[in-house]
Amino acid sequence: MTIRQILITILVIVFGTVLTRSLPFLIFPDSKESPDSIKYLGQVLPYAIIGMLVVYCLKNVNLLNFPFGIPEGIALIYVLLAHHHRHNLLLSIGGGTILYMVMVQFLFTV
Amino acid sequence: MKVKALKAAFPYTIPVMIGYLFLGIGFGILLTGKGYPWWLSPLMALFIYAGSMQFVAIDIFSKAFNPLNALILTLTVNARHLFYGLSMLTKFKDMDQKKPYLIFALTDETYSLLCSTEPPQGIDRNWFYFFIALLDQIYWVTGCTLGAVAGSLLKFNTTGIDFVMTALFVVIMVEQWESSKNHLPVLIGIGVSAVCLLLFGKDLFILPSMISILAIVTIFRKSIERRNVI
Numbered sequence: 001m002t003i004r005q006i007l008i009t010i011l012v013i014v015f016g017t018v019l020t021r022s023l024p025f026l027i028f029p030d031s032k033e034s035p036d037s038i039k040y041l042g043q044v045l046p047y048a049i050i051g052m053l054v055v056y057c058l059k060n061v062n063l064l065n066f067p068f069g070i071p072e073g074i075a076l077i078y079v080l081l082a083h084h085h086r087h088n089l090l091l092s093i094g095g096g097t098i099l100y101m102v103m104v105q106f107l108f109t110v
Numbered sequence: 111m112k113v114k115a116l117k118a119a120f121p122y123t124i125p126v127m128i129g130y131l132f133l134g135i136g137f138g139i140l141l142t143g144k145g146y147p148w149w150l151s152p153l154m155a156l157f158i159y160a161g162s163m164q165f166v167a168i169d170i171f172s173k174a175f176n177p178l179n180a181l182i183l184t185l186t187v188n189a190r191h192l193f194y195g196l197s198m199l200t201k202f203k204d205m206d207q208k209k210p211y212l213i214f215a216l217t218d219e220t221y222s223l224l225c226s227t228e229p230p231q232g233i234d235r236n237w238f239y240f241f242i243a244l245l246d247q248i249y250w251v252t253g254c255t256l257g258a259v260a261g262s263l264l265k266f267n268t269t270g271i272d273f274v275m276t277a278l279f280v281v282i283m284v285e286q287w288e289s290s291k292n293h294l295p296v297l298i299g300i301g302v303s304a305v306c307l308l309l310f311g312k313d314l315f316i317l318p319s320m321i322s323i324l325a326i327v328t329i330f331r332k333s334i335e336r337r338n339v340i
Contacts, residue, residue: 001171001172001173001174001175002175003147005175006146006150006171008175008177009167009170009171009175009177009180010150010153010154010157010158010167012177012180012181012184013158013160013163013167013170013180013181013184014157014158015181015184016180016181016184016185016188017158017159017160017163017184017188017191018214019185020184020185020188020189020191020192020195021188021191021194021195021213021214021216022195022213022214023192023195024192024195024196024198024199025195025199025202025209025213028199030203034196034199034200037328038196038199039196039200040331040335041193041196041324041327041328042193042196042197042198042199043197044295044327044334045190045193045196045197045295045323045324045327046190046193046194046197046221046222046225046286047286047290047295047296047299048295048296048298048299048302048323048327049190049193049299049323050279050282050283050286050296050299051283051295051296051297051298051299051300051301051303052190052299052300052302052303052316052319052320052323053162053190053279054276054279054280054283054300055299055300055303055304055307055319056303056316057275057276057279058276059307059312059315060312071270072273072276075273075276075277076276076280079276079277079280079281079284080280080284083280083281083284083285084284084288087285089125089128089129089132089281090128090132092277092280092281092284093128093129093132093133093274093277093278093281094128094132096273096277096280097132097136097270097271097273097274097277100270100273100277101269101270101271101273103270104269104270105267105269105270
């Protein structure tokens, strides 16, 4: 894409993002009480969606070919354990990413 | 009143500061590493302000120009924000003119902070939430700018840096897991999307996943609520 096309694409993305963030507030303005079922979804969905996002991030992992998702698996386990035990974002996110980068750049090179 | 609210809000945002600086720097390095000008990074951080979507955008830039496709992709990647809005309806009810900004700035991390924090005694609630949102965006813009400038000056091998996003979501998942007694919703999320990924493939599975998740949590509402959600 040219810079002009990129800027138009950014504009489109801004529009789409603002739309998804504001739509619930447009559908249920302050004057209107949101139905019980919507409140229930608001409680449950944030949890379900995070699960979906983790799967989304791992969608390119190929378990059938080298490196069989091993670097992803190791880094995931590291992040899970590190965060569960230390609750230190730098250690979990920073450490996990560096660990993964070292693995894919030096150990599991194709 | 404002200064007091700002001072009260700041400590709550420190975890997001660390995460956003790291993630933003990663984004800037990745963007400039693919040869795009550095100023796109602060621009996107200011106006798009959606971490995962910005990473996806780098991918879109490398393909042929197709605004409609970009819009559909944005709506699918960001569809989870619909759910954030839904759960913030009550909390934002008495927001004054700060409401539009709070809605604009409703990222995953700001959402999770707003969900879990109540302002301390004697602090103005609206300003408190506003400053949480504002500080978070300042961290994000700072990180994206730093990363882009560093990336345009130095050459990095950025292979694998996108794992920062995976790590971030896993961290949020761990925090949710520990703060909630009912793990059924997150397990439904993982299970359903994994099955949809196998069935529909990586390019098409998000929409079927969302629809199936919506259907399943609605069908099993009674048994989920009985387990005392959240």
